[in-house]
Amino acid sequence: MTTHGAIPPSARSAAHTARAHSFNSAAAQYAANRPSYPPALFDALEEHAGRPLAGSRVVDVGAGTGIATARLHARGADVIAVEPGAGMAVEFRRALPGVPIVRGDGNALPLADHSADFLTYAQAWHWTDPAFSVPEALRVLRPGGTLALWWNTEALDVPWIAEAARRVDRHFDHELSAERRDLGPGVADPTDRLGLVRREIRWSRRVPVDTHLANLTSHSVFLTDTAERRAAFLADERRHLLAAFPDGVVEETYVVVLLLARTPVTA
Numbered sequence: 198m199t200t201h202g203a204i205p206p207s208a209r210s211a212a213h214t215a216r217a218h219s220f221n222s223a224a225a226q227y228a229a230n231r232p233s234y235p236p237a238l239f240d241a242l243e244e245h246a247g248r249p250l251a252g253s254r255v256v257d258v259g260a261g262t263g264i265a266t267a268r269l270h271a272r273g274a275d276v277i278a279v280e281p282g283a284g285m286a287v288e289f290r291r292a293l294p295g296v297p298i299v300r301g302d303g304n305a306l307p308l309a310d311h312s313a314d315f316l317t318y319a320q321a322w323h324w325t326d327p328a329f330s331v332p333e334a335l336r337v338l339r340p341g342g343t344l345a346l347w348w349n350t351e352a353l354d355v356p357w358i359a360e361a362a363r364r365v366d367r368h369f370d371h372e373l374s375a376e377r378r379d380l381g382p383g384v385a386d387p388t389d390r391l392g393l394v395r396r397e398i399r400w401s402r403r404v405p406v407d408t409h410l411a412n413l414t415s416h417s418v419f420l421t422d423t424a425e426r427r428a429a430f431l432a433d434e435r436r437h438l439l440a441a442f443p444d445g446v447v448e449e450t451y452v453v454v455l456l457l458a459r460t461p462v463t464a
């Protein structure tokens with residue numbers, strides 16, 4: 198089985214860059230099929246911060262097509278989005294024309310010191326280098342500000358989801374599902390400068406099989422796969438799903454892994 202340790206650093210860097218850039222060519226697919234986030238997630242942000250999102254200055258980093266940004270905006274936050282990808286930014290502007298977006302990434306935020314009450318990364322922190330993104334987060338957050346990192350991960354205790362994850366792992370000859378399980382403070386911030394704490398929020402959605410498959414293949418590992426391999430996997434996966442869900446509607450169950458930290462009240 199292929200492991201990250203078996204790949205030379207130069208190859209890992211090239212593969213990581215290719216995966217990070219892959220979303221720009223599939224931004225419309227991403228926007229249409231990726232899941233959003235449950236209200237309980239944003240309740241948890243407010244509880245940890247001790248303040249409402251409404252009226253707060255929120256910077257949503259790696260905003261993509263604006264899935265999380267839209268939820269933050271709907272809660273009354275004063276949001277500015279940061280997104281490195283041109284294709285994703287186009288979709289963002291189409292969906293949220295009234296929300297400002299600037300080009301940049303978490304390793305070098307184009308923002309003033311101590312300018313944000315909340316700094317959020319939805320499905321995005323893993324594209325950063327903590328050696329840079331941790332000090333940048335501390336620089337941009339105001340005293341007492343909240344950093345929130347989160348990921349929708351599959352609920353692997355659901356039998357059909359675990360079986361589907363194993364099929365994906367076999368397809369790529371790599372335990373991608375294990376990587377998702379390992380999300381935590383030690384991975385996100387190896388130096389523990391932030392003092393991250395972990396919470397989990399479970400939720401689900403029901404979608405047509407086609408939406409489920411389009412969501413699955415909007416992930417970077419599929420976007421950088423060959424068209425032939427992707428098509429073969431999709432045909433096989435569709436058969437498995439229709440056997441499990443003969444009405445053609447899939448119930449996706451997620452566990453949001455949420456990592457939270459607050460900066461000291463005094464700088």
